[in-house]
Amino acid sequence: MFDKNTQKELKDQYKTLLIDVWGSDNHMVDYCAKKAEVVFKTEKGFFCEVEKQGIKKDFCFGYSLSSRDMDDYDRANNMAQHVENSLDYFRKENLKKLNDCINFYSDTRNELYFQNHYINQKNNILKNVVSFKYWNEPKDIFNKEFKEFTPVSNEDRELIVAAYKKELELFTKRLETYIKRYGLSKVHAWSYWQDE
Numbered sequence: 770m771f772d773k774n775t776q777k778e779l780k781d782q783y784k785t786l787l788i789d790v791w792g793s794d795n796h797m798v799d800y801c802a803k804k805a806e807v808v809f810k811t812e813k814g815f816f817c818e819v820e821k822q823g824i825k826k827d828f829c830f831g832y833s834l835s836s837r838d839m840d841d842y843d844r845a846n847n848m849a850q851h852v853e854n855s856l857d858y859f860r861k862e863n864l865k866k867l868n869d870c871i872n873f874y875s876d877t878r879n880e881l882y883f884q885n886h887y888i889n890q891k892n893n894i895l896k897n898v899v900s901f902k903y904w905n906e907p908k909d910i911f912n913k914e915f916k917e918f919t920p921v922s923n924e925d926r927e928l929i930v931a932a933y934k935k936e937l938e939l940f941t942k943r944l945e946t947y948i949k950r951y952g953l954s955k956v957h958a959w960s961y962w963q964d965e
Contacts (some may be wrong), residue, residue, distance in 0.1 A: 799951035831963030852958040881921035
């Protein structure tokens with residue numbers, strides 16, 4: 770499913786489904802299609818995407834300041850300096866989001882659901898993967914108010930994880946190409962006073 774030819778075919782189908790959402794707004798159709806780096810079709814026939822990752826080059830660190838304690842200020846400034854000189858930190862921070870998603874979706878204790886991707890979509894085929902793990906409201910409130918939540922099967926969970934692993938592979942290649950070209954020359958790190 771994640772080979773080049775299959776991805777091209779799935780992305781073409783995905784773009785056609787985006788026309789159902791955005792109609793004649795070609796700019797939005799193209800924008801949404803372009804940001805979908807990995808597209809997959811689930812067991813239930815839903816189309817999902819893994820969004821193309823951007824390379825994070827800006828890092829900021831907050832500090833609190835008091836007349837008795839300057840350690841937080843020093844910590845934040847030391848981190849800002851460290852970021853501008855550490856390829857390992859740069860790699861780790863850029864890959865963190867995808868690694869976190871893979872770990873979260875792999876954990877079967879986390880209940881996953883498919884939800885309509887766009888509010889104004891006419892079809893019920895374009896979906897996002899969501900979880901209620903961090904919501905304060907009980908799940909039954911959402912089930913009463915929103916009918917579009919569909920539980921993710923074990924097979925689809927494996928497919929979701931595989932899609933994120935594919936994006937991790939693609940993004941790692943892009944990140945390494947970027948590093949070879951620019952190194953850390955475009956990294957910008959700073960500290961800021963977070964007390965107001």
